Amino acid sequence: MQFTSIILILHNLNNKHVLLFKEKSALRNYLSAQKETNKTIGFVPTMGALHEGHLSLIEFAQSACDLVVVSIFVNPTQFNNEDDLEKYPRTLDSDIQLIKSKFPKNVIVFAPSAHEVYGENISSSQFNFGPVASFMEGKYRNGHFDGVGTIVKKLFEMVKPHKAFFGEKDFQQLLIIKKLVELTKLPIEVIGCKINREKSGLARSSRNALLSNKDRLESAFIYQTLQQAKANFGTKSVKEIERDIKTAFERHPLLKLEYFEVANAHTLEPFSNKKEQYRAFIAAYANNVRLIDNIALN
CATH class of the missing domain: 3.30.1300.10 (Pantoate-beta-alanine ligase, C-terminal domain)
Incomplete structure (x- = not known):
């Protein structure tokens, strides 16, 4: 099967590499070929600026799946504050290097543009998540969970993983995503992973x-x-x-x-x-x- 130049194979001095996809069509083609060999696909969605907490999710996903997809995408529709969106750290190159150094095999990166994900209309869909969305983050961040539901649904439909892994630091988000899978009837197992902390106890973020x-x-x-x-x-x-x-x-x-x-x-x-x-x-x-x-x- 031929793949386009969207797939970039990045090498370092130790000849480790990581596959990087920027277009969903190439990603789908690659993953379809992997599924034909009965490989299980794990998925770790992130907004980048990777840290040890993310790495623990990837490691756990690797233990449960044959291949792990890590998405890196700062999603504009889940920010209710433009300043917060602008300040959010974007470190794609160093994120890729970190993944490459820690996981030399069976991890690929999906780093699409906003246009690739949303097309011309960067906006949220509306979801009826019920009471779970009305407390805490739902109360203080208007529209936040519609943005989360929109991007996670889009990513789930692009990657079509068997299992998806989320940290319990965003515990309310974890419940929202489980509700999303229930509402959409997507055949994905959502797995919560314990909070990873710095030595001081501060939750990694x-x-x-x-x-x-x-x-x-x-x-x-x-x-x-x-x-x-x-x-x-x-x-x-x-x-x-x-x-x-x-x-x-x-x-x-x-x-x-x-x-x-x-x-x-x-x-x-x-x-x-x-x-x-x-x-x-x-x-x-x-x-x-x-x-x-x-x-x-x-």
Whole structure:
């Protein structure tokens, strides 16, 4: 089978290589040929600026699949703030080098342009994700989950993976994507992977690259307060825990709390009784960098 020059084979001194696709037609042709040999396809969608958290997703995907596709695409429709979109780090060359150094076999990169993904109409479709989309990120980032649903659906239809892997740092997004697969009836298994953290406890995120070294260390306070909430969940009421967290952030010299929520781990509905499974969720700003994190409480 002939493939176009859209496939770029990149070499380094050790002769490692990674396949890079920029057009969906070439990607589909290549993956169709792989599926004909009964290979299972895993998919790790990213917005680039790769870090150890992404690498752990790719590694887990490799353990479960024969071939892993990593998409690198900063999706404009899931940003409700133009400044946030402009500031988001774009590091495609170094991302490819990182993948090449860590995964010399069975990983390919899909890095399309916005035009390749959306054509002339860069806009979101609307989805009925139900109550799970109305809390937290859905409340504070208008249109965010329609943007997420739009791009993930498009990427799923382009890649057609057997399994897709997402980090639990974006836990609400993980539930949204599972709902998306349910709504669209796409034959894809969505797998959540545990949060990967820096030594300080700060959840790894591409946005961390926007923090100064000092702010990065200070931002570990987010995880520390989540651990405090977990420790107190058995002895204090949820209202007391919420009050303690808000007070702690009010006293912090850098971090500004956007929200702290204790929510049902399956529906994201507010706390009702401790017989259910719950998680605590935080969104906070370190200067102008927005950070999110969460932890299982019981």
